[in-house]
Amino acid sequence: MMISTLGVGLQYNPALAAWFPFREQALDVMEILFDSIMAPLDGPQLMWPDAAETLDSAATQCALVGHSNYGGDFGFDPLETTSAVRRHVPLAKRFRVPWVTNHCFYSDASWANVWSSPLQFSKAEVARVAERARNLQEIYGVCLGHENAAYYRSCPGSNMPEEEFLARVIERSGTYLHLDLHNLFANSINHVASGYSIERFLSTIPLDRIIAIHLAGGRSLDGLYHDLHDTAVPKPVWELLDNVLSRSRPRAVILEYESHLLFEDGKKLDHARSVDLVLADLECARRAWDHAYGAKSRRTTREEAA
Numbered sequence: 001m002m003i004s005t006l007g008v009g010l011q012y013n014p015a016l017a018a019w020f021p022f023r024e025q026a027l028d029v030m031e032i033l034f035d036s037i038m039a040p041l042d043g044p045q046l047m048w049p050d051a052a053e054t055l056d057s058a059a060t061q062c063a064l065v066g067h068s069n070y071g072g073d074f075g076f077d078p079l080e081t082t083s084a085v086r087r088h089v090p091l092a093k094r095f096r097v098p099w100v101t102n103h104c105f106y107s108d109a110s111w112a113n114v115w116s117s118p119l120q121f122s123k124a125e126v127a128r129v130a131e132r133a134r135n136l137q138e139i140y141g142v143c144l145g146h147e148n149a150a151y152y153r154s155c156p157g158s159n160m161p162e163e164e165f166l167a168r169v170i171e172r173s174g175t176y177l178h179l180d181l182h183n184l185f186a187n188s189i190n191h192v193a194s195g196y197s198i199e200r201f202l203s204t205i206p207l208d209r210i211i212a213i214h215l216a217g218g219r220s221l222d223g224l225y226h227d228l229h230d231t232a233v234p235k236p237v238w239e240l241l242d243n244v245l246s247r248s249r250p251r252a253v254i255l256e257y258e259s260h261l262l263f264e265d266g267k268k269l270d271h272a273r274s275v276d277l278v279l280a281d282l283e284c285a286r287r288a289w290d291h292a293y294g295a296k297s298r299r300t301t302r303e304e305a306a
């Protein structure tokens with residue numbers, strides 16, 4: 001499949017909509033979090049009406065891509081009954097996104113808010129998940145990339161490393177990867193005792209199948225590091241970004257924030273400082289992208305030049 005190169009952007013999360021000036025940004029791409037805009041499955045509507053208005057307006061300024069956290073994509077319900085197929089697929093078609101990415105979680109309708117339930121990294125699940133992924137990509141009709149999760153415990157029954165599981169799934173399904181660098185960072189802290197290795201992860205996954213990258217921040221609480229999306233992107237994650245951009249060719253780098261206001265050094269910031277923090281991270285991501293591929297490879301810069 002031919003995949004457009006977009007550049008650097010933000011995830012559209014309703015938690016930010018009230019305070020972050022989305023409309024004033026020259027974003028290359030905005031990632032729609034389908035879970036947060038879809039209407040309930042037992043109603044007649046596809047999405048919340050205010051989301052349609054906001055995203056239709058955003059589509060005039062930047063490219064839109066789709067993301068699913070809790071579509072039941074990899075659960076055990078029949079695929080056609082999941083919110084992935086009943087809501088996310090029509091949303092992807094409605095906004096004509098060039099790709100969709102989905103989280104490697106188990107979830108079904110009753111688990112919609114469980115965070116986080118990693119897949120079982122086993123041979124049996126490679127076969128089942130790959131078949132489901134292939135079918136779902138076909139239903140979407142666009143590239144589907146799977147996001148590596150941050151998790152606190154491995155799923156019982158796991159008997160292979162996460163990176164090997166992802167590599168085997170993608171090899172069988174013909175789908176793609178969505179690499180979340182903050183999830184990698186979080187796992188490397190929380191699973192240090194079990195020998196988790198970022199370098200081994202990166203040298204095992206098929207780097208040429210990375211469709212997009214997520215960047216985020218988080219905090220340590222009660223002895224665990226959490227992927228809370230409520231701080232600036234940490235320095236080691238920026239270093240990882242440079243590393244991965246030099247070894248692969250993702251089509252977008254997307255920042256994720258998910259809080260009513262952000263934190264710095266454990267303290268909640270005010271509105272102005274939270275906005276500044278997001279803008280500074282966006283600028284830093286653009287610098288990394290431009291250093292690796294040149295500014296003209298980003299969508300907005302290409303359009304300005306045209």
Ligand SMILES: [Fe+2]
Nearest residue numbers: 147180214256
């Ligand atoms: Fe992510």
